[in-house]
Amino acid sequence: MAHLSVENLCYDIGGRRIIDSISIEFSARRSVVLGPNGAGKSVLLRLCHGLLVPTAGSICWRADANVAVRQAMVFQRPVMLRRSALANLTHALSLAGVGASEARERAITALRSAGLEALAHRSARVLSGGEQQRLALARAWALRPDILFLDEPTANLDPVATREVEAVIDAIHRAGTQVIMTTHNLGQARRMGDDILFIARGRLLERASADHFFRAPKSAEAAAFIEGELPW
Amino acid sequence: MLEYVKRCIVRVWAIDTLRDAGLQALELMIGLDEAMMNIVALSVQVSLSAVVLSCLIALPIGAATAVGRFPGRQAIIVVMNAFMGLPPVVVGLIVYLALSRAGPLGPMGLLFTPTAMVLAQALLVTPIIAALTRQIVADAWEEYREQLQSLGSNGFRSALTLIWDTRFSLLTAVLAGLGRATAEVGAVMIVGGNIDGVTRVMTTAIALETSKGDLALALALGAILILLVVMLNSSAYLISEAARRRYG
Amino acid sequence: MVDPVFIRVVLLACLAWIASVPAQAAERFITVASTTSTEQSGLFGHLLPLFTRASGIEVRVVALGTGQALALARRGDADVVFVHDPVAEEKFVSEGYGRGRQRVMYNDFVLIGPKADPARVAGSGDIAQALQRIHATASPFASRADKSGTHAAELRLWRLAGKDPQDGRAKWYRETGSGMGPTLNTAAAMNAYVLTDRGTWLSFKNRADLVILVEGDQRLFNQYGVILVNSEKHPHVKHALGQQFVDWLTSKPGQNAIAGYRIGGEQLFFPNAGGS
Numbered sequence: 001m002a003h004l005s006v007e008n009l010c011y012d013i014g015g016r017r018i019i020d021s022i023s024i025e026f027s028a029r030r031s032v033v034l035g036p037n038g039a040g041k042s043v044l045l046r047l048c049h050g051l052l053v054p055t056a057g058s059i060c061w062r063a064d065a066n067v068a069v070r071q072a073m074v075f076q077r078p079v080m081l082r083r084s085a086l087a088n089l090t091h092a093l094s095l096a097g098v099g100a101s102e103a104r105e106r107a108i109t110a111l112r113s114a115g116l117e118a119l120a121h122r123s124a125r126v127l128s129g130g131e132q133q134r135l136a137l138a139r140a141w142a143l144r145p146d147i148l149f150l151d152e153p154t155a156n157l158d159p160v161a162t163r164e165v166e167a168v169i170d171a172i173h174r175a176g177t178q179v180i181m182t183t184h185n186l187g188q189a190r191r192m193g194d195d196i197l198f199i200a201r202g203r204l205l206e207r208a209s210a211d212h213f214f215r216a217p218k219s220a221e222a223a224a225f226i227e228g229e230l231p232w
Numbered sequence: 233m234l235e236y237v238k239r240c241i242v243r244v245w246a247i248d249t250l251r252d253a254g255l256q257a258l259e260l261m262i263g264l265d266e267a268m269m270n271i272v273a274l275s276v277q278v279s280l281s282a283v284v285l286s287c288l289i290a291l292p293i294g295a296a297t298a299v300g301r302f303p304g305r306q307a308i309i310v311v312m313n314a315f316m317g318l319p320p321v322v323v324g325l326i327v328y329l330a331l332s333r334a335g336p337l338g339p340m341g342l343l344f345t346p347t348a349m350v351l352a353q354a355l356l357v358t359p360i361i362a363a364l365t366r367q368i369v370a371d372a373w374e375e376y377r378e379q380l381q382s383l384g385s386n387g388f389r390s391a392l393t394l395i396w397d398t399r400f401s402l403l404t405a406v407l408a409g410l411g412r413a414t415a416e417v418g419a420v421m422i423v424g425g426n427i428d429g430v431t432r433v434m435t436t437a438i439a440l441e442t443s444k445g446d447l448a449l450a451l452a453l454g455a456i457l458i459l460l461v462v463m464l465n466s467s468a469y470l471i472s473e474a475a476r477r478r479y480g
Numbered sequence: 481m482v483d484p485v486f487i488r489v490v491l492l493a494c495l496a497w498i499a500s501v502p503a504q505a506a507e508r509f510i511t512v513a514s515t516t517s518t519e520q521s522g523l524f525g526h527l528l529p530l531f532t533r534a535s536g537i538e539v540r541v542v543a544l545g546t547g548q549a550l551a552l553a554r555r556g557d558a559d560v561v562f563v564h565d566p567v568a569e570e571k572f573v574s575e576g577y578g579r580g581r582q583r584v585m586y587n588d589f590v591l592i593g594p595k596a597d598p599a600r601v602a603g604s605g606d607i608a609q610a611l612q613r614i615h616a617t618a619s620p621f622a623s624r625a626d627k628s629g630t631h632a633a634e635l636r637l638w639r640l641a642g643k644d645p646q647d648g649r650a651k652w653y654r655e656t657g658s659g660m661g662p663t664l665n666t667a668a669a670m671n672a673y674v675l676t677d678r679g680t681w682l683s684f685k686n687r688a689d690l691v692i693l694v695e696g697d698q699r700l701f702n703q704y705g706v707i708l709v710n711s712e713k714h715p716h717v718k719h720a721l722g723q724q725f726v727d728w729l730t731s732k733p734g735q736n737a738i739a740g741y742r743i744g745g746e747q748l749f750f751p752n753a754g755g756s
Contacts, residue, residue: 051378079379082397082479095383125480280498333556333714343557425542443661444520445686
C-alpha cells in the first residue's frame with residue numbers, strides 16, 4: 001500500500017495564491033475533497049497527480065517494498081481518442097509500457113469489470129457521456145493504480161449514469177486502490193467518502209470522517225457549505 | 233425568376249467562345265481523347281505525389297510546433313504562416329536554380345521531369361499543410377493535454393496520437409494543399425518546361441492554348457480541371473464524412 | 481459501410497500509382513530549347529515524330545523566347561538550341577557555349593494591326609515607314625519586351641526607322657513582357673499594332689479585328705538557326721544524339737519535312753540550310 005502526503009503545499013498562478021500551505025497525510029481510505037467553486041480542489045488533485053508543479057512545498061510518495069507508485073486520474077470530462085473503446089485502453093497500457101498481448105488481456109478484463117465488454121469494438125467517441133466516463137474509469141483501472149484521482153467524475157451525468165459510475169469507483173476501491181476524489185455532490189460525498197477534506201480559498205479548513213463532518217462540522221464555513229449557504 | 237435564369241443562359245450561350253468551350257469540353261471528355269487523358273493523369277499523379285511528399289514533412293512539423301516547446305518554434309510558425317502565400321513563380325525559380333545543370337542538384341538530371349514538378353509543388357504546399365496542421369493539432373492538444381500527460385505520454389507520442397486522432401480534420405488541410413498544387417501553373421511551367429507528352433499538365437496546357445489564342449480549347453481544359461478537382465474533393469469529403477459518423 | 485480492407489487496398493493501389501511518377505521511361509532523348517514560334521505554329525508537332533521515327537531519338541522541346549532559350553542552354557539545361565536571333569546566336573557560339581551555328585530555315589515577320597488602321601500603314605510594304613507613321617500618330621503598339629528573337633528584330637526595325645519608341649515614356653508603346661501568343665492576345669484586346677512571325681500568326685486563333693498590314697519587306701526576314709551546346713562546357717550534354725538531330729534538320733529529309741508543313745495550304749517555314 002502506498003502513502004501520499006503533502007507538506008506546506010503552495011501553488012501560485014499570475015500572482016494569485018490558489019493553494020495556500022496545505023499539509024495532508026492521505027489515509028488509505030476513500031478521501032473526498034469538498035469545497036466551493038474556486039476553492040482549489042481540482043488544482044490540489046493536479047498537483048498531487050503531477051500535472052502541475054507546486055510553487056512551494058513537497059509531495060511525498062511512499063510505497064511498501066521499493067516499487068514505483070502507480071497512479072491514474074479521471075477527469076470531469078473524459079477525453080477519449082478517436083478509436084475503439086478497447087484501443088483506448090490498450091493505448092494507455094502501451095504508454096505504461098505493457099506489452100501488446102498482456103495489454104489486450106488487461107483491457108478486456110477492465111472493460112468487463114466496468115460493464116462495457118459489449119462496447120469494446122465501438123468507437124469511444126460515439127458512446128454516451130456515462131459510458132465514456134465508465135470507459136475512462138476502465139482505462140484507469142486497467143493501469144492497476146495504487147492511487148486513483150477523480151476530479152468531479154459525475155459532474156456532467158444524470159442520476160442513473162452517476163450511480164453506474166459510482167458503482168465502478170466502488171469496485172476499483174474494493175479491488176485495492178486508494179481513491180481521492182473531488183465532488184460538488186454532497187450526497188455523493190456521503191456515499192463515497194470515508195475521509196472528508198474541506199477546502200476553501202486554497203486552505204484546508206477541516207478534516208474529518210464523513211460521519212463527523214456532516215453531523216457536526218467544526219468550521220463555520222463548512223457548516224454553511226453543508227446548509228447550502230454561500231458566504232463567499 | 234426562372235425566366236431571368238433562362239435569359240441569362242441564352243445570353244451566355246450566345247458568346248461563341250463559351251459555347252465552343254462547352255462543346256469542346258464535352259467532346260474531349262466523351263471521346264476520352266488520349267492526349268488529354270495523359271495530361272489529366274499526369275496532373276493528378278504529380279499533384280497527389282507532391283501532396284503525399286509534403287505531408288511526410290508538413291504533418292510532423294505542424295504537430296511538433298503545436299505540441300512541443302523548443303527554441304525556434306515561434307520562428308517556424310511565423311515562417312510557415314508567411315509562406316502559405318508563396319508565389320509559385322518564385323518557388324519555380326528556386327527549384328529551377330537548384331535542379332539546373334549549373335545548380336547544386338544539377339548532376340541528378342531532374343530538370344524538366346515530372347519529379348521536378350513534384351518537388352516544386354511539394355515545396356509550395358508544405359507551408360500550407362504544416363500551418364493548417366499546427367492549428368488543428370494545437371486545438372486538439374488543448375483538449376487532450378492533461379489526459380495524455382496523465383497517461384505518461386511524452387511529446388513525441390502525443391504528437392503522433394494527435395495526428396491520428398485529428399485525421400478527419402487534417403484531411404481538410406491536405407485538400408487545401410492539393411487544391412493549391414493542381415491549380416498552380418507558374419512553378420511547373422518553369423521546372424517542367426511544358427514538354428509535350430512528358431511534363432505537360434492541365435494548367436500548362438491551358439496556358440499554352442491561351443497563348444495560341446485558342447480560348448475555347450483553353451476554357452474547355454479549364455472546365456475539365458475544375459471538374460477533376462471537384463471530383464477529388466467530393467470523394468475525399470464523402471469518405472471522411474462516413475468515417476466521421478463511425479468514429480465520432 | 482464500406483469494407484475497411486477494401487479501402488486499404490484501394491489506398492495502397494493509389495499510392496503505388498502516385499509513386500510511379502519518377503519512373504517515367506527516359507531512354508534516348510534530347511532536350512531542345514526552342515522558341516514559342518516553332519512550337520506554337522505546330523511545326524514541331526509535324527517535324528519531331530518524323531525525326532523520332534527515323535532515329536529512335538525522342539525530342540523534348542522547352543519552348544521559350546530566344547533570349548530565355550539561350551540562357552537555359554548557357555546553364556547546360558539543353559542539348560540543342562533552335563532559335564531565331566542571329567546576333568545573339570553568334571554571341572552564344574563565340575562565348576564558347578555552342579559548337580557552330582547552322583542555318584535551318586526562314587520565314588518572315590509581319591506587322592499586324594487593326595483593320596481600321598489608324599496610322600495608315602497598310603499596303604506600303606515599307607516597314608521603316610510604317611513604324612515612323614505609328615510613332616507619328618502615337619497609335620497603340622504592343623511590344624513583347626522579353627528579349628526574344630522577335631523582340632530583338634522589332635528593336636532593330638525601330639532603329640532602322642530612326643525612332644525610339646520609348647522616348648518620353650510614350651503611352652502608346654506597350655511592353656507586355658510576355659510570349660508571342662499572350663502579346664497577340666493583348667494586341668487583339670486593345671487593337672494595337674504588333675510585330676509577329678508569320679508562323680505564330682497563321683496558327684493564332686483569337687484574332688479579333690487584327691489583320692496583316694505590312695509584309696514582304698526584305699528587312700522582315702526571319703532566320704532560324706540550330707546550335708549544338710558545347711559538351712566541353714557542359715560534359716553531360718548529349719553530344720552524339722544532339723548532333724544527329726542537327727544533322728537531320730539540315731539534311732535533305734529534314735529540309736523536305738520543313739517545307740512540307742502547311743497551315744490552310746500556306747507554307748510556314750522555308751528551308752535554307754547549308755553554311756551559316
